[in-house]
Amino acid sequence: xxxxxxxxxQASTFAGQIDLLYFFLLAVSLLFAGVLPFVILxxxxxxxxxxxxxxxxxxSSDLRLELTWTxxxxxxxxxxxxxxxxxxxxxxxxxxxxxxxxVIGKQWMxxxxxxxxxxxxxxxxxxxxxxxxxxxxxxxxxxxxxIPAFRVKQDVLPGRYTTxxxxxxxxxxxxxxxxxxxxxxxxxxxxxxxxxxLKDYQAWLTTPGQVIMPDGSVQAGQVxxxxxSVSSEPQVGxxxxxxxxLAGEQLFTSLGCSGCHIMAGGGLGPSLKNVFxxxxxxxxxxxxxxxxxxxxxxxxxxxxxxxxxxxxxMPAYQGQLSDDQVNQLLAYVKSLSNRGGTxxxxxxxxxxxxxxxxxxxxxxxxxxxxxSAPLALPTATPASGGxxxxxxxxxxxxxxxxxxxxxxxxxxxxxxxxxGLGPSLKGVYNSTVTLSDGSTITADEAxxxxxxxxxxxxxxxxxxxxxxxxxxxxxxxxxxxLVEYVKSLGSAGN
Numbered sequence: 001x002x003x004x005x006x007x008x009x010q011a012s013t014f015a016g017q018i019d020l021l022y023f024f025l026l027a028v029s030l031l032f033a034g035v036l037p038f039v040i041l042x043x044x045x046x047x048x049x050x051x052x053x054x055x056x057x058x059x060s061s062d063l064r065l066e067l068t069w070t071x072x073x074x075x076x077x078x079x080x081x082x083x084x085x086x087x088x089x090x091x092x093x094x095x096x097x098x099x100x101x102x103v104i105g106k107q108w109m110x111x112x113x114x115x116x117x118x119x120x121x122x123x124x125x126x127x128x129x130x131x132x133x134x135x136x137x138x139x140x141x142x143x144x145x146x147i148p149a150f151r152v153k154q155d156v157l158p159g160r161y162t163t164x165x166x167x168x169x170x171x172x173x174x175x176x177x178x179x180x181x182x183x184x185x186x187x188x189x190x191x192x193x194x195x196x197x198l199k200d201y202q203a204w205l206t207t208p209g210q211v212i213m214p215d216g217s218v219q220a221g222q223v224x225x226x227x228x229s230v231s232s233e234p235q236v237g238x239x240x241x242x243x244x245x246l247a248g249e250q251l252f253t254s255l256g257c258s259g260c261h262i263m264a265g266g267g268l269g270p271s272l273k274n275v276f277x278x279x280x281x282x283x284x285x286x287x288x289x290x291x292x293x294x295x296x297x298x299x300x301x302x303x304x305x306x307x308x309x310x311x312x313x314m315p316a317y318q319g320q321l322s323d324d325q326v327n328q329l330l331a332y333v334k335s336l337s338n339r340g341g342t343x344x345x346x347x348x349x350x351x352x353x354x355x356x357x358x359x360x361x362x363x364x365x366x367x368x369x370x371x372s373a374p375l376a377l378p379t380a381t382p383a384s385g386g387x388x389x390x391x392x393x394x395x396x397x398x399x400x401x402x403x404x405x406x407x408x409x410x411x412x413x414x415x416x417x418x419x420g421l422g423p424s425l426k427g428v429y430n431s432t433v434t435l436s437d438g439s440t441i442t443a444d445e446a447x448x449x450x451x452x453x454x455x456x457x458x459x460x461x462x463x464x465x466x467x468x469x470x471x472x473x474x475x476x477x478x479x480x481x482l483v484e485y486v487k488s489l490g491s492a493g494n
Contacts (some may be wrong), residue, residue, distance in 0.1 A: 011170040011195065012150035014091060019151070023085055028076055033347055091152070094165035099126075102244065102327040103136040105143035105156040107182055108189035113327065116243050118205055124190030126168055127201035133165040135330075137323055144180035149195055153179055161292040168195040178353065228304045248332025251325055254464065260314075263336075269314060270307050276340025281308045295330050315468040393487040401485025406476055413467075422467065423460050429491040434461045449485050 010016055047053060100123065104111040112120045114136075126132045136145060138158040145164065146153040154164040178189035196204060260269040276295065279287045283306045288294055297304050299321065304313035321329075413422035433443045436459040441447055450457055453471035470479070 009150070009170070009172075010151075011165045011168055011172065011174055012147075012152065013169060014087075015149065015151045015169075017087055017090075023082075024083070025080065028080070030380070050164060054116035059216070066422055084148055094163075095131050098131040098133040098165060099135050100135055100331075101126075102331070103145065103156070104137040104139060104323050104327070105136065106179070107141065108185040110145070110176065110178075110189070110191050111324075113324070114205060114333070115242060115245070116205060117247065122176070124191065125201060126193065126195055128168050128171055129197050130198065131165055131167045134269075135161055135163050135327070137161050137327075138295075139323055142180050143178045143182050143189070146177045146179035147174060148177070149174040150193075155180060161296060163292070165436045168193075171195050173199060209243050244328050245335035246332075248328035248335075250385075251328055252332055268310070270310055272333055272336050273338045274338035274339070276334045278337070282303075282306055283308050283310075287397070292330060295333050296326055299326055299329060301449050315470075315473070317468075319353075320468065336464035354491045384419065394484045394486070396483045397484035398488040399485075401481035401483070401488075404481055405485055423463060425486050425489055427487065427490040429487045434457060436461050442458070445483055445487070448481060448486050452479050452482055 007019065010019065045051075047055070077256035100115055102113045103124075104113075110122050111122075112124050134145065134154075136154065136156045137160065138156045140158060141156070142154060143156040145156055147166070150166045151169065152164050152166050154162050156162060171193055174193045174195070176191040178194050179188060182189065203266070231409050243432045257269075260267045261272055263271050263273045265271045275290050278290055279296070280290050281287050285308075288305065294305070300316060300317050300318040303312045409424075416424050416426045428443050429448070432440050433442050433447070434440050438461075441458065447458070452474070455463045455469055459465045474482075
């Protein structure tokens with residue numbers, strides 16, 4: 001047993017406080033557990049039937065004794081309660097100058113990414129004497145992030161964020177565990193937390209090296225270039241790694257969100273300037289603080305909470321964005337707020353002051369993303385009836401399609417001028433369309449229908465496959481309305 005530690009090393013500001021509370025609880029428990037058994041044993045022997053003692057049990061009372069055994073336990077329990085409550089509040093309230101690190105848990109590894117873009121797998125480097133907050137989510141099942149030497153542990157849940165913070169006090173390497181059974185290889189889901197001097201940490205943070213992606217692949221000296229497809233192969237580019245807020249801004253731009261979220265307001269979606277950290281009011285009259293979980297929900301399930309004064313026209317990005325991309329969008333939204341922490345100096349403003357959009361719109365307000373195949377629907381008003389050079393169309397359905405097109409926010413990407421993130425649809429019907437693979441196809445009714453329900457099937461040349469797939473979001477009747485609307489915008493040669 002020589003050298004065997006009965007307690008982990010104390011290496012954070014919380015460790016000593018938590019140990020002190022633990023020892024107090026242990027002392028109180030031993031006091032009662034050590035005294036009461038002897039009292040019981042004495043009474044058993046004293047009043048055994050073999051003993052000649054007075055068993056008449058005369059009635060008697062002592063108010064002082066009754067107050068003593070009532071007040072002392074009460075005081076002890078109140079001390080434990082308030083001590084634990086104040087310590088809990090302290091552990092749940094990070095300081096303002098905290099360093100944010102994003103953590104993704106998955107079977108069976110931990111992936112971390114620092115604000116400047118540097119990534120780690122099953123390792124976490126932090127500076128000594130600096131407050132660090134971990135913003136965590138899980139890709140699969142419930143995990144639990146546990147650093148014994150810091151005396152901190154927090155469940156990591158799929159579908160939402162949980163956070164914990166700490167301040168390391170000793171340089172060294174410390175064990176990291178998953179403390180929640182998560183499947184076959186739960187026992188090997190661990191890692192190392194390395195505490196460094198501030199100087200060494202800054203040097204480490206800015207030194208290029210192997211970059212391990214959330215899928216476990218290793219890219220030496222390279223980083224992920226944001227893609228819109230969760231299942232696509234990772235794309236890499238040379239550099240240390242874009243700051244997360246900048247990567248989020250780039251993803252925001254590639255998704256076409258700037259067409260709806262204008263920083264000055266007036267877009268189809270609300271401005272995201274100073275959204276994070278402030279209360280938001282919804283169409284049902286309720287309010288909610290725009291924290292990390294609110295932003296995440298607004299990206300993945302935009303119709304869950306719709307901001308007052310806006311329509312629920314933003315597509316839901318559940319299944320279209322990875323947790324890694326959602327983290328980047330969250331970092332970008334936070335950088336736009338004076339309550340979201342300090343924005344990296346390298347984070348530029350977006351376009352014409354647009355804030356993050358479709359991907360980051362506060363709850364069900366932003367417009368859809370840019371298009372890929374000739375889908376979405378332009379802003380033009382449908383013709384008043386009959387033929388448009390390419391054959392007749394149903395004017396009533398086209399009018400409904402025009403309204404649906406507006407409600408979906410497609411005008412942010414499909415512009416008649418052809419400068420949007422999606423192609424212009426004016427005159428596209430029955431025209432010859434060149435696709436990204438070099439092939440051509442006639443944009444007939446079947447093609448337009450497919451482009452709506454499965455936008456990535458045929459991607460127009462010079463455009464990215466960033467348009468949402470509407471197959472499960474629109475009814476057949478609505479798809480037909482959109483088809484008629486596109487037909488109403490004219491055909492080849494008209």
